[in-house]
């Protein structure tokens with residue numbers, strides 16, 4: 195089986211508030227995107243395509259090794275992944291879609307996703323339980339309902355797919371579709387999605403505190 199990794203790295207990182215695209219923000223001196231590419235490689239994915247902001251291609255080329263292919267991302271994560279998928283070589287039968295913003299994803303998470311794909315599941319996501327009480331609020335922020343959380347999960351990346359199933363699901367999407375992850379794309383196309391264990395260390399760097407936490411994690 196041949197897996198291609200697509201790294202979504204074309205976001206700007208508004209919530210992080212850095213003065214360069216989030217995927218280029220350094221963690222222990224290396225750009226987040228370089229860590230995320232390494233995570234996929236350490237888990238057994240050799241071919242990597244990275245979707246980058248078009249105007250930053252040169253900076254990404256300097257940040258990554260020459261065997262990583264760069265493509266121009268789009269206005270949404272969905273558009274960026276679609277561009278990466280279009281650029282993957284025909285030889286790949288599996289696709290792992292990963293966020294550049296999850297730099298410290300342990301290789302075991304990647305391996306668990308690949309193992310479930312090898313078992314014949316067409317779509318696999320790593321998940322974690324919800325550990326806080328979870329509520330619904332009204333427009334003023336008042337709590338109107340506590341949600342039972344036993345069956346809720348937080349979804350991480352990399353998310354793994356049979357390439358034919360993912361390509362077919364993307365082909366069904368409207369060109370301007372903007373879904374929050376790729377599992378939602380295949381589910382919209384009727385493909386069942388199974389879960390494997392995620393890992394707290396695969397947390398997404400979204401706000402400044404997440405970057406500080408990642409720095410501490412690297413130093414341990």
Ligand SMILES: Nc1ccn([C@@H]2O[C@H](COP(=O)(O)OP(=O)(O)OP(=O)(O)O)[C@@H](O)[C@H]2O)c(=O)n1
Nearest residue numbers: 202203204205206207208209269270274294295
């Ligand atoms: N047009 C976009 C938007 C997001 N992403 C990528 O999708 C991943 C998850 O998105 P998120 O963490 O929301 O990143 P940003 O969109 O950059 O963050 P923000 O919403 O704070 O601007 C990131 O690795 C980001 O680079 C992408 O490839 N193309």
Ligand SMILES: C[C@](O)(CO)[C@H](O)COP(=O)(O)O
Nearest residue numbers: 271293349350351374375398
């Ligand atoms: C893809 C993702 O990381 C799965 O949890 C998440 O949906 C990305 O969300 P964001 O708001 O675009 O960061």
